[in-house]
Amino acid sequence: MRRRTAVLALGTAAAMVLTGCSTMSPGASGTVTLNMVESLTNPARTDLLKGLIADFEKQNPKIKVNLVSPPTEQADQKLQQMLQSGSGVDVLEVRDITVGPWSNNGWLYDMKKDLDGWKGWEGMTENAVKAAQDAKGRTYFVPYGFYGLSLFYRTDLIRKAGFDKPPATWPELLKQAAAIHDPAQRRYGYAFRGGANGNSNATAAIEAYLADQVDPANGFKLKNGRTIFSAPEAEAAMENYLRLFRQASPKSSVSWGYPEMVEAFSNGSTAFLLQDPEVIATVSESKSISKDQWATAPLVAGPGGKTVQPLATAGWGVAKGSKNKAEAVKLVQFLSQGEASTSFTKKNSLVPILKSATNDPFYKSGPWSSYVTMTEQPDTYLVVTQPRGVSWWAEWQQKADTEVQQLILGKTTPKKLVAGWDAYWTEKWQQEK
Amino acid sequence: MSVASTSKTKTAAQGEGGTSGRRGLPRGGRRREFTTRRGLQIAAFMAPAALFVAVFTYYPMVAGGQMAFRNWKLTDLTDTSWVGLKNFRDVFADPAWGTVLTNSAIWVVGSIVPQLVIGFALALWLRRRFRFRGLYQALIFFPWAISGFLIGILFRWMFNSEFGVVNDLLQKAGLIDEPIAWLADPKTAMVAVLIANIWYGVTFFAIMILAALQSIPDELYEAAALDGAGKARTLFQVTIPYIRTTLALTVLLRVIWIFNFPDLIFGMTGGGPNNETHIVTTWMIKITQQGDYGRASALGLLVVAALLVFAVFFLLATRERKRVTQ
Numbered sequence: 001m002r003r004r005t006a007v008l009a010l011g012t013a014a015a016m017v018l019t020g021c022s023t024m025s026p027g028a029s030g031t032v033t034l035n036m037v038e039s040l041t042n043p044a045r046t047d048l049l050k051g052l053i054a055d056f057e058k059q060n061p062k063i064k065v066n067l068v069s070p071p072t073e074q075a076d077q078k079l080q081q082m083l084q085s086g087s088g089v090d091v092l093e094v095r096d097i098t099v100g101p102w103s104n105n106g107w108l109y110d111m112k113k114d115l116d117g118w119k120g121w122e123g124m125t126e127n128a129v130k131a132a133q134d135a136k137g138r139t140y141f142v143p144y145g146f147y148g149l150s151l152f153y154r155t156d157l158i159r160k161a162g163f164d165k166p167p168a169t170w171p172e173l174l175k176q177a178a179a180i181h182d183p184a185q186r187r188y189g190y191a192f193r194g195g196a197n198g199n200s201n202a203t204a205a206i207e208a209y210l211a212d213q214v215d216p217a218n219g220f221k222l223k224n225g226r227t228i229f230s231a232p233e234a235e236a237a238m239e240n241y242l243r244l245f246r247q248a249s250p251k252s253s254v255s256w257g258y259p260e261m262v263e264a265f266s267n268g269s270t271a272f273l274l275q276d277p278e279v280i281a282t283v284s285e286s287k288s289i290s291k292d293q294w295a296t297a298p299l300v301a302g303p304g305g306k307t308v309q310p311l312a313t314a315g316w317g318v319a320k321g322s323k324n325k326a327e328a329v330k331l332v333q334f335l336s337q338g339e340a341s342t343s344f345t346k347k348n349s350l351v352p353i354l355k356s357a358t359n360d361p362f363y364k365s366g367p368w369s370s371y372v373t374m375t376e377q378p379d380t381y382l383v384v385t386q387p388r389g390v391s392w393w394a395e396w397q398q399k400a401d402t403e404v405q406q407l408i409l410g411k412t413t414p415k416k417l418v419a420g421w422d423a424y425w426t427e428k429w430q431q432e433k
Numbered sequence: 434m435s436v437a438s439t440s441k442t443k444t445a446a447q448g449e450g451g452t453s454g455r456r457g458l459p460r461g462g463r464r465r466e467f468t469t470r471r472g473l474q475i476a477a478f479m480a481p482a483a484l485f486v487a488v489f490t491y492y493p494m495v496a497g498g499q500m501a502f503r504n505w506k507l508t509d510l511t512d513t514s515w516v517g518l519k520n521f522r523d524v525f526a527d528p529a530w531g532t533v534l535t536n537s538a539i540w541v542v543g544s545i546v547p548q549l550v551i552g553f554a555l556a557l558w559l560r561r562r563f564r565f566r567g568l569y570q571a572l573i574f575f576p577w578a579i580s581g582f583l584i585g586i587l588f589r590w591m592f593n594s595e596f597g598v599v600n601d602l603l604q605k606a607g608l609i610d611e612p613i614a615w616l617a618d619p620k621t622a623m624v625a626v627l628i629a630n631i632w633y634g635v636t637f638f639a640i641m642i643l644a645a646l647q648s649i650p651d652e653l654y655e656a657a658a659l660d661g662a663g664k665a666r667t668l669f670q671v672t673i674p675y676i677r678t679t680l681a682l683t684v685l686l687r688v689i690w691i692f693n694f695p696d697l698i699f700g701m702t703g704g705g706p707n708n709e710t711h712i713v714t715t716w717m718i719k720i721t722q723q724g725d726y727g728r729a730s731a732l733g734l735l736v737v738a739a740l741l742v743f744a745v746f747f748l749l750a751t752r753e754r755k756r757v758t759q
Contacts (some may be wrong), residue, residue, distance in 0.1 A: 077721075080507055101508035101724065186595065194617070196703055252594030254617035254706050263596065391508035395723045405706045409619075 003349075024345040030062055032324045034331060037068045037082065039075040039093040040314065056334045063327050065091075083107035084264040086253050090328040094141035094317035099134070100389030108140040109318040114329045115139055120337040125375075128353035129384055133315045141317035142336040145350025149204060152265055152273040152283065152372045154180075155285035157187075165295040170205055170240050173272060173300050177248035180271045189248030191273040194408055196257035199400030201274055202241055204227075204299070204310050206418070209237035211382055219310060219386040228423035237302070238407070238414035245408045254408055255289070265294075274299070275378045276312075278349040279388050280367045281327055296370040296380060308384045309374060311351070351375075392428055399424070478590065500730040518693035520731035529708050529716070537712040539623065544630045544691050545684065551631070552638020553593065559639065560646045570643075577636040585700020588629040592616055592701070616702055619709030626698050626710055637681060646672065646681035681751040688747075689740050 038049060046069045055131055070078040071261060076098055082089045091258065094108065102108050112133075115121070120142075121129060131143045151167045151173070167173040168245045177189030193201045210233050215221040220228050228234055243252070250264070262279055265268035268288035273279070273419045301307035316335050318328040334340055336353070345352040346362055351371055359364050363372055374381040387393070403420065406412045412420075480615055504516045524530065576584070591597050592615040600612040603711040615625045649672065657667045673680070695714035699702065704711035704719060711719070713736055 084510070104508065105510045188595070195705060250595050251614040252612075252617045253701060254614070255622070257703075260593065267596065269595065391506075391724075394508075395725075398719060398723065402705070402708055409707060411707065 006309040030064060032327050033063055033064045033066055034090040034322075034324055034328055035066050035068060035088055035179075036091040037070070037075075037079055037093065038332065039070075039072070039074055039079060039095060039098075039141055041069045041072045044349055048344065052335060052340045052344065053322050055340065056331060059334070060327075060330065063330070065331065083319060083321070087323075088321075089319040090322040091325055091331050092317055092319055092385040093314060094132070095314040096312055096386070096388040097393055099140050099247060099317075100393070101391055103134070103138070103140045104391065107320055109320045109322065109328075110140060111142070111318060111329055111332065112137065112139045114325075115142070115333070118333060120333055121276045122352050123337060124355065125186075126353055127311065130314070130385075131311075141315040142332055143313045143315035143327050143353055144335065145342065145345040145348065145353055146311045146313050147276040147278070148309050148351050148371065148374070149201075149274050149276065149299045150178040150276060151300055151372070152279065153295060153297060154268075154271045154293060155295050156293045157271045166295070167300055168297070169301050169303060169305070170208060170237065170244075171303060174244050174248060177244060177272050181248040183250065185274045186269055188200065188264065189272060190244055191261040191270045192245050192249035192253035192256060192408075193261055193274075194245070194254040194256050194402065194405055195260070198257075198345070198404045199395065199397055200310070202309070202400070202404050204274070205241045206234045206298065206382070207308035207310060208302035209233040209304075211302055211304060211308050214308055216382070216384050216386055219308060219384040221387075222395070227422045227425040229425065230416040232376060233302070234422075235414050238418055242414060243408060254405055257373060268293075269393075276349075277351060277368065278372060294344075296367040298370045298374045301380070306380050306382060309381050310386050312386070312388070342395075390428070390432075397422070445759065495731050498734060500726050501734050502731075503727055505725075505727035507726060516727070520727045521735070523728050524732050524735065529711065532708065533711050533713055533716045536710060540630070540698075540712045541626070541688055541691050543627045544634060545687055547631045548634040548638050548687065549680075549684065553636045553642055555635065556640040556642035556646055559643055564737060574636050574640055576633055577640070580696060581633065581696030582700045584629060584633050587624070587698040588697075589701045592625045617706060619706055622702050622706060622710050626701050629701060630691070630694075630697055634687065634691065637687065641679060641683045642676065647706070649675050677751075681747075685747050688743065692740060693736070697709065736755035 008312075035226075036053070038046065049067060053067060057064060058280060075093075076095075078412065079089070079092060079098075080102075083092075084107070084144075094102065099108070120136070122130075127146065128143050131146075132139050134140060151166060155167070157180050158166060158176055161176065163176050163179075167176050170281065174192070180187065181189035206228055207214055210222065210228050210231055213222050213231065213233075215223050222228055230335065249254075250270075253260070253264075256264075261273055262275065262282055264284040265273040265275075266283050267277075268286070280296070283289070284291070298322060299307050299309060316332045318325055318332060322328050335344065341354055342357065344350070344362070345354075345357070352363065358372055358375065362368065390396075400421065403412065403417055406418050407414065439608065454580065460563055502515055502519055503513050503516060504519075507514050513711060524651065527533075555573060559573070592598050594600060594612045594614040594617065597615070599615065600609070613621060613704045615621045636719050653671050653675070654667065657671050692712075693710065693714055695718055698712060698715050702710045704715045713732065717732045717736070720732065
């Protein structure tokens with residue numbers, strides 16, 4: 001009896017250890033199971049992905065897809081750990097901020113050869129094709145859409161303040177927002193981003209002031225090779241930006257991140273908001289402002305009338321450690337074309353990757369029309385690659401976020417701020433060489 | 434079996450082998466003799482648990498610990514060479530290090546003292562018998578079941594200057610004329626996170642102290658009453674001395690937990706504004722987000738060392754006091 005118990009215990013232990021060490025491999029029937037990991041997870045999007053995967057499985061009966069959806073806050077770290085272990089991931093969500101370090105560590109598979117001659121490229125916008133390749137022409141991910149800024153504004157409030165159209169430039173935005181701002185009435189001009197990721201709108205303002213001078217291959221570099229922060233226009237942009245906080249934004253916006261900004265606009269208290277198109281869905285559901293009280297306008301420009309659209313992107317890639325690369329690439333192709341792609345961008349409120357979207361009534365009307373306007377005027381709304389793939393991007397964001405807060409708390413000046421940023425990027429680029 | 438026959442059996446067994454077994458155990462007694470085979474059997478039973486702890490606790494600890502001495506940056510793992518104490522030097526050289534340490538001390542002391550006092554008062558109140566006591570207990574203990582990060586997000590909205598309930602209530606009560614920008618000012622932001630943490634942690638003290646209070650025999654209170662002790666004297670000379678061990682251990686645990694509790698600050702302020710509400714553990718998360726696992730790991734080892742030293746001193750101090758009292 002005792003021996004039998006001991007054998008049972010050892011057997012159980014061995015089974016536990018062995019099952020933990022097993023890997024997904026083709027089954028006896030020849031069915032391949034792909035592990036797909038998403039990063040910018042939310043419940044609605046996960047359901048949408050599951051639907052698209054079901055369609056893919058129907059078309060490819062010998063491929064099964066196991067979708068893994070870690071919570072957004074930890075997703076990239078989880079993915080890093082999985083990639084570092086070298087197995088367990090086939091298809092994954094790659095973002096412009098993760099592609100640099102992950103490819104550098106040899107975790108991502110270059111799909112260039114597999115996608116040579118693929119018909120899907122023909123249906124894609126120029127931006128999408130460009131974003132699919134890194135500086136050396138390697139394809140580590142195929143973008144599924146873009147996040148781009150537009151100006152959400154209150155049509156009724158600007159009319160009441162005596163303006164007949166939304167602001168087209170940063171100085172005009174300051175003027176209109178300051179005219180509307182009245183904290184005593186709990187009415188605010190601009191939903192300022194002072195907290196998490198506050199650096200993004202600050203650099204968008206600087207890029208707008210310098211639009212024509214910016215290197216299209218690097219949004220933080222001028223065509224003369226120096227940083228955008230070295231130009232006098234950068235200081236002027238930050239002075240206007242600081243005035244926008246002091247004269248037209250709620251005091252507490254020092255710490256505002258995405259949720260507070262969107263809430264401020266959605267609850268009807270704030271007149272202007274610079275945000276990605278995904279906010280369209282949230283604002284549309286607002287019970288505080290009706291559909292005729294708000295609209296979107298193209299991203300505000302610099303005093304010269306042009307601006308840089310700091311497009312952010314993400315897409316689907318294949319892990320280098322995957323043992324089923326052919327099937328994984330097939331899934332990436334499926335998600336990046338036709339109905340699957342259109343449905344994904346529409347339901348996630350993303351700027352689409354397919355050319356055909358510009359003729360789609362969905363994008364031609366209402367709040368989406370400003371995105372079509374920007375796409376149709378590439379000489380005014382310049383598309384510039386942002387240096388999000390550099391290894392120090394996360395460090396830069398934290399540093400810049402803190403320093404934007406120092407600026408609006410009065411602990412530094414626009415001049416010192418841009419001088420510090422100029423020194424930082426100059427040094428980093430030199431170290432890179 | 435009768436008593437007589439039992440003693441007879443025992444005597445017979447002793448007569449056969451005396452006390453020749455190891456460690457003086459009688460042969461044929463209730464304890465079995467320790468043999469190699471039996472040792473192997475015990476080892477086999479313990480193996481799964483030992484393996485589990487080794488793989489899931491000690492391996493990650495050692496693997497994480499060694500990163501502290503290497504150039505371990507997730508952004509570039511092509512060079513993970515040994516760098517000696519560089520990561521530790523980088524931690525100390527950071528200009529924000531002084532603020533982070535001061536904030537950590539404020540965070541621990543500013544949280545634990547009010548938590549202890551309010552938790553004690555709640556426990557004393559809940560010890561009395563009254564209607565719906567069980568319901569009140571459940572309601573008071575409920576916050577402890579909620580995630581710290583979620584509490585952080587909830588309080589972040591409550592302390593929002595324009596749309597938050599805190600300013601609204603203070604204004605309606607006539608206590609303030611203008612809304613306070615709680616999370617936008619470094620000083621008030623620290624006060625706000627402390628208020629949230631006090632609210633959250635009071636519950637744990639209340640649970641622990643209530644359990645200890647229920648173990649005090651009523652006779653002690655009766656004796657104190659007969660001796661003419663008032664409420665204050667009973668509290669300080671009967672209640673507190675009786676539950677001192679529980680109090681000491683709870684304070685020790687809470688200091689360690691609060692020191693290691695970045696969730697709430699992370700959810701509420703993210704360490705801002707201007708890094709002014711960062712404590713050591715939120716700072717560690719910030720470094721991890723940069724991908725610098727080497728420096729984050731060095732900071733982690735420093736935290737372990739600091740807490741170990743604290744735990745040893747605290748336990749020695751409380752033991753000493755106990756001996757003096759005895």
